[in-house]
Each structure stands twice: as structure tokens, then as C-alpha cells.
Amino acid sequence: MAEQVTSSNPGRYATGSAATAERLITRIILMGVAFAFLAIFLVMPLVIVFTEAFSRGLAPFLENIADPDTLSAIRLTLIVAAISVPLNLVFGVAAAWAIAKFEFKGKAFLITLIDLPFSVSPVISGLVYVLLFGSTSLLGPWLKMHGIVILFAVPGIVLATVFVTFPFVARELIPLMQEQGTGDEEAALSLGANGWQTFWFVTLPNIKWGLLYGVLLCNARAMGEFGAVSVVSGHIRGVTNTMPLHVEILYNEYNAVGAFAVASLLAGLALVTLVLKTLLEMRYGAEIAATRGH
């Protein structure tokens, strides 16, 4: 008995302390690397954006924001987001619903298609629309004949933005809906609910946090998209410039304060999104825990 104690105790003590020490060092290194990386590549640029924007005080900052071209860029960005986010909300829910709740041929293909905008360079996404609707394209002459303007105008910008942002909502919902299965929907139907009531009272409440999260990410990307929009916009000041494009133009004109002022608005939007996302994650985490307990 005594022998057992002496032989087992030191062993346990040694391995236990060694394991803990190792874990602690590893943890410090990992955390240090992560924080240093974030500080250099994320926090510092963000700080610089704001310090540059306010480098000459508040008045020049406001002046730059109040510039008609800047206001027009803000308006266009909001319009584009206001059209493309709801479109992708509807599309995302429909696609996720189809993929998670039904079996059909071509399902894997649909999932691949949804991921396409993630894997393709945004510039290519924009270029596709130029090739499709440009004056030298097949559709070009027909569009011209009917007076329909897509390229270098708002419709083109919206199309490019919709293309680039369409995976966000669907990607967020598919795993969630797959995990939840069809049991709740079947229960609602068996109780006499019609399809719309089932969606409204049962499916939507089950996915609402995931949906909100997806919409938030989709919105952030819709407002911040540069590459695809740049190709189709034509950079007409006060007409087809979105905020990210306007930042570039101001910067190229050596108007640093103006560029950083607009950039700080975009950065502010990103921060708001981040805060909302964190709040949602806290909320969403509790919901997932509840789901698991269910």
C-alpha cells in the first residue's frame, strides 16, 4: 500500500507540473504572437486612419465630409447596400432552406455555386459584368437600343455588389438549418399550420440570430466592396463613386485629410459591425447552448 503511494505520487506530480508549465509557455507565446500581429496589422492602421482624419482638427474633417461629392458617395453606398442586402437576405434564406431541408439533384453543385464569389477575385466578378453588358458584348447593342444603362451606372454597381456578397447569408444559415433538421417544421405542419405560418412562427425564430449575423457581415462587405465595384463603376465623381472608390480618388489627389475622413467613416462602420457581431455572438452562443440542451 505504502509502496503504491510512493511509486505513483511523484510520477503524477512530475508529469502534471511539466504538462502545466509547457501549456503555460505555449499559451503565452501563442497569445503574444496573436496580439502583436493584431496590433501591427489591424490596430495601428485603424489608429492612423483616425489620427490622419482629425490631424487638422474637427473643422476640416467635417468640411470634407460635407463636400457634395463625398455626400453623393455616401448616398450611393447606402443605396447599393439597401438594395443588395435585402436581395441577398431573400436569396440566402431561400438557398439555405432548399439545401438544408430538401433532397434534390444538383445540391452539391448549388453549394459550390454559392461559394463561387468567395473563390473568385472581386475584379473578375466586376469584369464578368463588363463582358456581359459592355458595348462590345452580345447584349450591349440590344441594351443600347432600348436605352438600358447598366455599366458605369447604379444598376451595374448593385449587380457587382450582389454577386460579391451573396454567400454571406446563405453560408451562415446552411449549417444552422442543417443542424436543426426538419422536425420543428413537421410538428408545425402536423398541427395544421400552412407553409407561411410554419416559416414565420417556427423556422424564422429558430434562425433569427444566425440570419442577423449573416446580414451584418453581408452589409459590411456591401458597403466596403472595392474591386468589383471599381471595374463597373466608371469612377464618375458625384455620380457613380461609392465610398471606397471615393477614398482612393481623394488619396490620389493628395487630399489626405479628405481621404482619411471618408476612410474613418468606413472604419467606423466596420467597428460598429464588429461590436454588433460580438454582442450577437454572445447572444447567439447562449442560443446554441439552449439548442443543445433541447
Added chain:
Amino acid sequence: MEVRVSNVRKEFATFPALHDVSLDIKSGELIALLGPSGSGKTTLLRLIAGLEEPTRGQIYFGDQDASHRSIQERNVGFVFQHYALFRHMTVADNIGFGLKVRPGATRPSKADIRRRATELLNLVQLPGLENRYPAQLSGGQRQRVALARAMAIEPKVLLLDEPFGALDAQVRRELRRWLREIHEATGHTTVFVTHDQEEALELADRVVVMSQGRIEQVGTADDVYDHPTSPFVYGFIGDSSTLPVKVENGQVWVSDRPIGLPITSGEPDGPATLYFRPHEVDLLDDCGGCIAGTVVASRRVAGTRRVELEIGGGRERVEIELPIEHAATQKSRIAFRPRRWKVFPTA
């Protein structure tokens, strides 16, 4: 409400889950669909509910063909194995859901819905839990709420898919008794699916034994236990021992010797399998027409002793039950004859 399933076939993709199944369910009956997984019992239940459509055949509710009616039109109460309670609604809202979604003219007032939910909670013995959320309930409580929710729509038929499958043994037994009481109090025609034979035999008026997409036997607990009509039912319900035998000249033979079991119900001559219950045997002293074997293993099971016997030179083994005080030891020779038995021709 009477339910009649008539020559129903169901295929998933091309895989047949049910072959030509027919079943009559009487009004007010409590029926168990019993079978191993993959036997098609859940598919049959979902077909009756309208959650699946039959590939062929009809399902009648009363004398109306309901085969192509939607689940909403069939007015069935369905209880899911994993409850499927709406987690963002309170218990009262869950129970009232079926009333809330009714079209305007037939929808009861909010106060009436609330009152009905309270009544049903009392019926399922969960008074006072109206404002709880499903996550705050135990598994047994959730299943009671699920049943209350299904009954709120005054269904013609109550369908339960492995209602106690996700619960632990003690809660299961308690809910079993409770379900029987509810059934007697409300008189709903009820069909439930289970893979637990004890549950089926104890609870149901009639048991439907299923295997590989076919109904093997329909009958009361006594019928299916005492008079199984197929080898599958004999093997699936209760313990059984089997021995390869031969039928010849109106007798059952084990390796060239008749064992004193005369054929009475016309089984054809030829190779067959003898089925009997390990506890339904008579021990014999001298063997003039019996099964004799050598004890090769013995184990104590509750109030009895199970021994494994080697029959006919060690090729076959059967298990029988002995009284505890029986002096059987390793290598001792035991002779017996089944009291109740059946032979099925070997396919």
C-alpha cells in the same frame, strides 16, 4: 376514427421501405408498431400521418380516402421522438400553437386558447408550467408537453413515433402507465412506434410486428407471444431457442430419433427449425423420445438458471431454463421436451 391501410407500398428513391402493407385499425384502439430498426414501422406511421406519400396503395380515414390529403387536412396529432417542441415558445404557446394557426373563423380567442392549454397541462399532469420554456423541462416533461400539444387540435388519430425512445428506463416505465391512462380517459385512436417489445406488449391493445418492410403478425400481446406465426416473430418477441430438425411421418426428428413431438398442424415433411421458449420445457428422467444434451455452460439469471446444452455430438446448442435447485453441473446430461413449440420449414 377508423384507419385502414390498404396495400401500401413506399419507395425511397428506388429502395422499397414498405412492401404491400395492409392494416385495419379500429376506432379507439391503442396499436403498437413493433420491429427492429429498418423494419419500416416509422415509415408506416409517417404515411398514416401524411408526412410521406405512398408510392402505391391507399390510406382510409373512416370511409374517406386520405392517401393524397396533406398532413394539415388529415388532422392527426403527431408526437416526435425528440419532442420537436418550439424552443422559443413557452409551454402554453407550444400547446396553443395548433389553435393559433387556425384560419380566422375557427380560431378560438386568446383567452380560450390559454384556457385549453391549462386544461391540457392538467391532463398531462404538469399543472403550473405554462410559462416555462422547453429547455427548462426534463425529457419526460417535454414529451408530456408534446403530447398535450398534439391533443390540443382534437385530432382524429394520435400518432407517436418512439415516444419514449429518448428517455431513461425508469421514466419510460412511468410514462407508459401514464399514456395508457390518458388513452383510457380520452379514447383517441392511437398508434405508436417502438422497438421495445416490453413496451409494445404491455401498452397496446394489439401489436403489429414488422420486419423488413412487411407486417409479420398482428395480434394481442398473448397472440404474438404464445402463437407466433413466423420464425421472425418467434425470435424477436421473448426469448427463444432453436434447433434444426426434420419432419417425417408426422413426427419431429432430431438426428434420426423422434423426440416425442407429433405434428398436428400439417407442416410438410423435410428439414425444419424447431422453436420453443427456454422456460417452457419439461425435464425428463429417461429419454424415450426427447431432446437430450450435455451441459456446456450455465449462468444464473434472476430467479432461474440458464443452461446451454450440446445436442447430438456437439454440433448444435440450445438454451433452456432450469429451477435454481436443479443440480445440473458441467458435463451432466439433461433430457427435456418442449411444452409449447413450433416448427417452421427451413427455407
